Amino acid sequence: MKITFIGGGNMATAIIAGLVKQPGHAIRVVEPDSAKRQILGEQYGVEALAGLPDSFSSDDVVLLAVKPQSLKEVCLALAPRLGGALLISIAAGVGIEALSRWLSGSSRIVRVMPNTPAMVGKGVSGLYAGDVLSEDDRAAAGAIMSAVGRVVWLQDEAGIDDITCISGSGPAYVFYFIESMIEAAMETGFDEAEARCLVLATFDGAVELARQSNVPVATLRQNVMSKGGTTERAIARFEADGVKTAIKAGAVDCRVRSVELGHELSKD
Incomplete structure (x- = not known):
């Protein structure tokens, strides 16, 4: 071509x-x-x-x-x-x-x-x-x-x-979560290089497991959790703070803004 x-x-x-x-x-x-x-x-x-x-x-x-x-x-x-x-x-x-x-x-x-x-x-x-x-x-x-x-x-x-609100802007959502986890790792005592390596390897492994698995991602999440355990405590905090709700609402807001920009930029 x-x-x-x-x-x-x-x-x-x-x-x-x-x-x-x-x-x-x-x-x-x-x-x-x-x-x-x-x-x-x-x-x-x-x-x-x-x-x-x-x-x-x-x-x-x-x-x-x-x-x-x-x-x-x-x-x-x-x-x-x-x-x-x-x-x-x-x-x-x-x-x-x-x-x-x-x-x-x-x-x-x-x-x-x-x-x-x-x-x-x-x-x-x-x-x-x-x-x-x-x-x-x-x-x-x-x-x-x-x-x-x-x-x-x-x-x-x-x-x-x-x-746009899923794959177009989605990498920014993922980077935001990675950024947060790197900061959390550094607060526990890892230096920046170690924190970055740990978090990126964790994301890479989790995505590959989800890709190769034939079970829902919700089940994969539950498989990491045990009753009264450490992971359950973390997820409980995410739920209490409305993390999932905020992610979904942010994606909707992204779509609304995409429509608005379309109207603004298409004017003569």
Whole structure:
């Protein structure tokens, strides 16, 4: 595939890093920052440009990886050059209707909500496209995002908000819990390096056990607990302080904010 990235930030770089491991892609990146251009060119062997190409063709894929606040300006500049190319947007918030409007009516558009574990090839990406998109275009978009992890096709565009509050923002929830456990370990006497090693190994092992097990995670949790024991005391404190309730409420608040941002950023 011929793929042009508009923006060379962390997520674009992660996707590029995955794609260059596969044969057959011609990749270029539009990135105004000269230092980033140099790194992208040297590290990944891609063509790095300071500005938009004069034109694209229907064989091209254009991946928008700019900040949502810059998206309208970039789309308006792209519109006369797009030439029917397939457009993939990983910018949060802005819906297909607004993208199409800014792109002079283009309908070959896929929205993607990736997450940061894509940077280590363990990402989860939610994809949505309207009914007008061909199966070949869907396959192309899926192949690109599969280079950095799992791909989930969503039934409707509201699914982007749904997946944002789970896998999109979810790594931050996990990091928050890891951060708390590291602080707890340090308070018990471990130094920072020891605490980090212990906590990360514990998370890694617990996730792998959950992955390989065919029992519910609630049962795995209960298997660690014994009546009147140490783990039961900790879980009782979490329950008393409403930790589970707060996590679920936070995810809901995240989705509400995703919807709000979509309305704010899609305005003309």
